[in-house]
Amino acid sequence: xLPAAALIVGAYLLGSISSAILVCRLMGLPDxxxxxxxxPGATNVLRIGGRKAAAVTLVGDCLKGVLPMLAAHLLHAxxxxxxxxxxxxxxxxxxxxxxxxxxxxxxxxxxxxxxGLSWPxxxxxxxxxxxxxxxxxxxxxxxxxxxxxxxxxxxxFWPEPVLIGAQVLISxxxxxxxxSNIRNLIKGSEGTISDEQGPE
Numbered sequence: 001x002l003p004a005a006a007l008i009v010g011a012y013l014l015g016s017i018s019s020a021i022l023v024c025r026l027m028g029l030p031d032x033x034x035x036x037x038x039x040p041g042a043t044n045v046l047r048i049g050g051r052k053a054a055a056v057t058l059v060g061d062c063l064k065g066v067l068p069m070l071a072a073h074l075l076h077a078x079x080x081x082x083x084x085x086x087x088x089x090x091x092x093x094x095x096x097x098x099x100x101x102x103x104x105x106x107x108x109x110x111x112x113x114x115x116g117l118s119w120p121x122x123x124x125x126x127x128x129x130x131x132x133x134x135x136x137x138x139x140x141x142x143x144x145x146x147x148x149x150x151x152x153x154x155x156x157f158w159p160e161p162v163l164i165g166a167q168v169l170i171s172x173x174x175x176x177x178x179x180s181n182i183r184n185l186i187k188g189s190e191g192t193i194s195d196e197q198g199p200e
Contacts, residue, residue, distance in 0.1 A: 004081045006072060008084050011085045011089040015093045019057045020045050023049075034143075040099070042057040042061060069089075072116075082163065083162045086189055090109055090138075104177075107143040110171075121154055121158065124157075124164045125150050128149055130142075138190055140181035141190070143178070150167050
């Protein structure tokens with residue numbers, strides 16, 4: 001029980017490290033919580049700092065999901081612990097203890113959890129996001145579509161009820177965090193990926 005508890009707590013603490021805020025500080029960029037959409041995530045960093053800063057942020061946020069899951073696999077964790085570890089990492093990104101519990105929307109960290117759980121799951125979700133982004137040119141809608149399908153891919157590649165349930169919970173929380181984007185999508189005012197290229 002002690003290794004499992006340490007793993008879950010460690011996943012939350014790692015998730016609480018805001019890649020967006022750290023990258024912006026290191027690169028001399030404005031605080032993402034005070035610019036653009038005010039969201040400390042890769043898309044907002046793209047708006048205010050360009051592709052390089054956004055790419056570093058994206059990788060950092062993904063690793064926050066991948067690394068705890070890989071550690072859980074190395075410790076031969078059972079499915080309930082894998083599920084709790086993934087949820088903890090995701091919650092750390094959404095509600096980071098180091099940054100006043102004001103975090104991002106969780107797409108990259110959720111994707112990292114999926115890759116860390118099973119690479120076919122992560123690859124399938126990422127492929128759906130890329131296809132949707134190419135076809136629709138809207139980052140938030142692409143993320144919502146891919147995460148809505150994520151529980152299906154967990155069921156397809158690792159049909160363990162607790163893991164499917166964990167992914168359903170992550171997807172529901174992600175939709176909740178995107179509620180302003182959903183309102184904009186309904187109104188037809190959501191920005192496109194082309195609009196969010198930011199400075200080089």
